Amino acid sequence: MKKQFIRYIYSLCCITMFASCSKDFLNRPPEDAIVDVNFYQTSQQVLASTAPLYNIVWFAYNDKASHGIGDGRAGVLTSGSYQVVNIRLETNDVTPEVYSSWSAFFNVVAQANMAIYNVNKYTGPAVPSNIKQMAIAEARFMRGVAYSFLVQNWGAVPIITDNNTLLTDTSITRNTVESVWEFIVRDLQFAVDNLPPTPAQPGRLTSWAAKGMLAKAYLTRAGLGGTGQRKQEDLDKAKEFSLDVIENSGARLMENYEDLFMMKNNNNSESLFALQWKYDGDWGAQNSVQAFLAYSGDITGFNDGWGGDLGASWDQLLLYANNDKRLKATFMLPGMHYAYIHQSVDDPANPGRKMVQELQVPWLNRDAGERWNDRAWVKKYVVGRPEDNNGKIGEMRTEMNTYMLRLADVYLIYAEAVLGNSATTNDGKALQYFNAVRRRAGVAEKDAINGNDIYIERRLELAVEGQAWYDLVRMYYHSPQQAVNLINAQNRGDYHIIPNAEKFATSWTITADTEIKVTVSQGNFFLPIPAVELTTAPNLRKPPVPYQF
Numbered sequence: 136m137k138k139q140f141i142r143y144i145y146s147l148c149c150i151t152m153f154a155s156c157s158k159d160f161l162n163r164p165p166e167d168a169i170v171d172v173n174f175y176q177t178s179q180q181v182l183a184s185t186a187p188l189y190n191i192v193w194f195a196y197n198d199k200a201s202h203g204i205g206d207g208r209a210g211v212l213t214s215g216s217y218q219v220v221n222i223r224l225e226t227n228d229v230t231p232e233v234y235s236s237w238s239a240f241f242n243v244v245a246q247a248n249m250a251i252y253n254v255n256k257y258t259g260p261a262v263p264s265n266i267k268q269m270a271i272a273e274a275r276f277m278r279g280v281a282y283s284f285l286v287q288n289w290g291a292v293p294i295i296t297d298n299n300t301l302l303t304d305t306s307i308t309r310n311t312v313e314s315v316w317e318f319i320v321r322d323l324q325f326a327v328d329n330l331p332p333t334p335a336q337p338g339r340l341t342s343w344a345a346k347g348m349l350a351k352a353y354l355t356r357a358g359l360g361g362t363g364q365r366k367q368e369d370l371d372k373a374k375e376f377s378l379d380v381i382e383n384s385g386a387r388l389m390e391n392y393e394d395l396f397m398m399k400n401n402n403n404s405e406s407l408f409a410l411q412w413k414y415d416g417d418w419g420a421q422n423s424v425q426a427f428l429a430y431s432g433d434i435t436g437f438n439d440g441w442g443g444d445l446g447a448s449w450d451q452l453l454l455y456a457n458n459d460k461r462l463k464a465t466f467m468l469p470g471m472h473y474a475y476i477h478q479s480v481d482d483p484a485n486p487g488r489k490m491v492q493e494l495q496v497p498w499l500n501r502d503a504g505e506r507w508n509d510r511a512w513v514k515k516y517v518v519g520r521p522e523d524n525n526g527k528i529g530e531m532r533t534e535m536n537t538y539m540l541r542l543a544d545v546y547l548i549y550a551e552a553v554l555g556n557s558a559t560t561n562d563g564k565a566l567q568y569f570n571a572v573r574r575r576a577g578v579a580e581k582d583a584i585n586g587n588d589i590y591i592e593r594r595l596e597l598a599v600e601g602q603a604w605y606d607l608v609r610m611y612y613h614s615p616q617q618a619v620n621l622i623n624a625q626n627r628g629d630y631h632i633i634p635n636a637e638k639f640a641t642s643w644t645i646t647a648d649t650e651i652k653v654t655v656s657q658g659n660f661f662l663p664i665p666a667v668e669l670t671t672a673p674n675l676r677k678p679p680v681p682y683q684f
Contacts, residue, residue: 176259178266182335184250185273189338189411192246194419196239196284197410197537199427200232202513204288204662205601210625210653211594212513213448217427217441222448222627224653228663236288237665241295243281247274248298265331272329273340276348279322280408280539283352286315287608288662291679294318308674314682316356321684323349327376332384337402338536343384344408347545350376354552355605358613364556365613373552377545380407381568386542392575393464396515397475398524401536405543409536414527421532422516428599430467430512433479434494436520437530446510449647450625451598454591457642460577465598466511468632470640471496476519491522495638507631509648515599543572543596551589559585572596586610615657627651 174180199218206212207221214222220230227233251274258267285292291309301307310318326345334341350373357369380386387404394400402409412422426439434440447466455462463471473494482490498506518535521528546568553565560566561583570580572592581588593606611618628651634640664675 172257175253175257176261178262181254181258181262181266181270184253185270185277188243188246188250188273188277190413191417191419192242193239193410193537194423195235195242198235198423200236200239201537201601202424202428202599203232204236205604206599209594209603209607210448210450210622210627211598211603212445212451213510213627213629214445215629217445223651224622224655224659226662228666228669233662234665234667236284236662237668240281240285244278244295245298247278247281248296250274252297252299268329269331269335272326272345275322276326276330276340276345279319279326279352280348282315282319282322283348283355284605286312286319287355287605289664290661291315293675294682306674307672308677309679310682311679313359314679316352316359317684318682319352320349320356323352338409338411340408341384343380343386344540346376346384347380347407347540347548350374350380350545350548350552351540354548355609355612357555358609361611361613361615363614367555370552370555374549377549377552378564380545381542381549384542388542388546388571388575390575392460395538395541396464396518396535398518398527398533398535401534405541406536406538407542407545408540409538411536412534414529414532414534421529422535422537423531423533424516424537425518425528425533425535426531428513428515429517430510431478434476434517434519435530436479436522436528439530442513442517444510446512447598448625448627449630449645450627451594452511452630452645454595456578458577459595460575461595461598463514465513465515467496467514467517468511468634468640468643469496469498469508470634470636470638470643472639473514473519476517476523491520494519498634498637507633509629509631511632513599538600543575544593544602546572547589547593547596550584551586554584554586554589559583611660615660619655619657619660622655623652625653627653 175184202212203218203221207218208224208226212218212222220226221232251271254267254270282292282294291312292315293307294310294315295301295307323345326340327342327349330340330342330345332342353369353376354373357365357373386407389395389400389403389405395403395405413420425435426441428442428445429435429440430443432438432440462468476494477491478494479489479491482488496512499508500506516535518524518528518533524533527534550565550569553562554560566581566584569584569589569592573580576595590606590610594603597603607618607622610621626647628647628649630645630647633644635642669675
């Protein structure tokens with residue numbers, strides 16, 4: 136465990152301040168520069184110390200665990216093999232995604248701590264104070280977000296602020312959940328106070344990103360205690376910060392939902408915080424998820440595309456209303472057409488050769504001549520071949536940003552904060568922003584909403600964005616049995632899909648085949664600490680203690 140905490144990733148990146156290219160700050164300087172105490176003498180060098188916090192330290196989580204834990208465990212996805220341990224809630228202390236998540240989050244913490252330490256100690260007098268504070272604020276924002284994932288997955292975890300003490304400290308133990316949330320709130324509030332309102336470069340953090348994330352932290356923390364009631368003080372803070380972002384940040388929803396998930400629209404008007412990837416950088420600086428989500432290499436152009444056994448769960452498909460535009464943007468059903476993604480198929484005019492055409496999601500040939508699919512394959516974060524993306528695609532490599540917070544999420548945070556402890560609400564502003572999300576999706580607006588309405592809307596809006604499990608954790612905080620009952624009622628079984636047309640299908644007959652129910656309880660809702668960490672750090676078995684602020 137100590138190795139995880141003190142690991143410092145040296146493949147750091149530099150920026151040219153205020154340059155026009157959104158990827159400039161992801162270009163690498165010499166590897167030994169960042170460890171030189173003379174490195175922190177210019178604004179560019181100081182900000183280089185936080186650049187890896189936008190990609191490489193998150194890679195182990197983003198690679199597979201974000202959709203295995205964030206979506207699979209929540210019932211958004213189904214599979215017969217890939218991620219099936221998480222999908223069926225059989226996750227244990229040796230499940231690969233458990234260790235990769237734990238290590239990734241603590242790598243973020245370690246990198247953030249080191250950046251804070253170096254900037255405070257070595258920054259030269261020529262660096263303006265606002266640049267120094269911005270770099271520290273970026274690090275504290277990332278550290279706070281990493282701890283929000285840690286506490287929601289594992290409950291009580293150690294709060295680490297100084298990597299150097301880990302070299303000699305043998306008493307590291309867990310801190311209480313309440314302490315961890317207070318730590319998160321303090322880190323994010325510092326970011327609110329010290330990040331600029333506009334990004335230094337496209338993709339860099341702003342105070343609005345911090346306010347949005349702080350609103351979510353307050354909304355989740357409000358339910359701690361499991362009494363069925365949320366703390367009004369935290370709800371009010373969530374409402375205040377989310378409304379400020381909505382009304383004053385200048386962010387706006389993209390008009391077309393599907394456009395959110397095209398590489399050309401990275402860092403768009405709706406994006407508040409997204410991981411920034413570089414397809415041709417060092418390993419770990421790229422977004423690799425297309426390799427695991429795409430149903431075939433025919434649509435990636437490479438020998439990846441291993442997601443043929445992964446798709447929407449039966450429970451997820453049942454949530455979509457007719458004509459919900461988010462379905463096509465999130466999942467590929469047979470017969471769907473995508474003009475901006477191409478596929479390699481057999482050329483009927485030249486046997487043995489291939490041709491490339493616009494994607495028509497294929498049916499599968501089954502026994503006795505029947506044709507149907509048993510998966511609604513994943514579309515979101517599947518961006519296609521090199522020719523679909525100005526060449527910026529490689530095997531297991533894209534530059535598609537990973538959304539961590541976007542404006543639609545903040546709209547729904549606001550609606551949930553307004554609802555608070557009420558059974559329903561018809562509050563004008565809550566409905567305005569809730570219905571803005573639905574209106575873009577092309578579905579009917581509502582004149583009153585309840586907790587289940589918001590939960591379902593989040594499932595539809597944020598599916599395959601690694602969010603759904605944390606919505607269940609938030610529910611579990613205030614009403615644990617409600618969350619348990621919801622999960623246990625889901626059907627995560629098999630189905631088959633027959634479209635109404637060979638091409639350009641617009642409706643489908645979907646039939647459930649095998650019902651699969653999972654069982655979760657208040658005793659196994661959270662993830663176990665990885666076995667390897669308990670072996671090397673047995674103090675993690677001790678009862679958690681309050682953190683001394």
